[in-house]
């Protein structure tokens with residue numbers, strides 16, 4: 001015992017609870033379960049799979065493969081998938097008209113998934129124009145500006161065609177002002193009261209979306225023009241709370257923070273402040289970083305991915321959109 005210590009040294013032994021695995025499990029405050037996972041998937045108009053260079057291990061899926069993925073998700077117990085279309089360049093236009101075509105790729109994919117899985121699997125669709133616009137922006141562009149109100153009208157029509165195809169949750173990711181209230185009103189007027197809105201409420205203008213833009217083929221379209229006039233600056237936190245408050249007041253059922261790991265402070269503040277269902281998106285750049293380091297042998301894939309997801313739970317997230325979802329669900333099942 002060190003000379004300076006009086007009585008028992010140290011008075012408090014924090015390590016006692018950490019000594020055995022059973023004890024660490026017993027005191028665990030946060031847990032990751034398959035119920036926390038949402039699986040984002042990319043789709044293309046065809047069959048089979050297409051590799052995405054900047055997302056090794058994540059492929060674009062054709063109709064046959066998306067049906068297999070959907071039934072795999074059900075078997076693994078993943079509650080929901082989010083479907084992102086890689087629209088053929090020839091269908092991309094300035095006015096993103098393909099977004100409101102009831103027979104567009106994402107609508108046909110949703111119908112195929114629903115035929116396969118019925119109500120066993122939640123299906124989420126992004127509401128935003130970037131997979132359909134020739135300029136790669138989430139909204140309509142007039143004189144170099146992404147115009148708000150005119151875009152919102154198109155987004156409402158987009159949400160309705162997705163809901164009519166069978167989508168359970170529409171997820172506006174466009175960051176236009178007032179779109180949640182407008183979309184809620186449009187869905188209700190179309191008799192789609194039960195379709196949920198998961199708002200990308202606090203979405204940052206982030207460089208971590210790079211591989212996603214390769215995956216949906218919007219990177220080339222977006223040359224030179226960023227999304228900083230509608231997505232939030234990474235310098236902001238209070239503004240994220242303001243965005244969430246507005247979206248909830250307009251009728252969002254759940255909210256999302258995006259990206260994930262660099263924005264854990266936002267996840268925490270949103271959950272603490274609003275106590276509503278809060279999701280976080282571990283985005284494509286985060287997937288790319290973790291999987292690149294793991295494939296170089298610099299990180300242990302399984303341990304670092306599980307740790308990254310547990311961190312979201314600890315910060316307050318109720319669920320995580322992650323490209324690792326199927327892999328993680330398999331690992332979690334092995335640990336049962």
Ligand code: PBG
Nearest residue numbers: 128130173208209212283284285
């Ligand atoms: C489209 C959208 C993006 C992501 C989800 N929906 C890209 C963007 O805003 O440019 C990013 C997801 C990811 O990087 O994994 N509005």
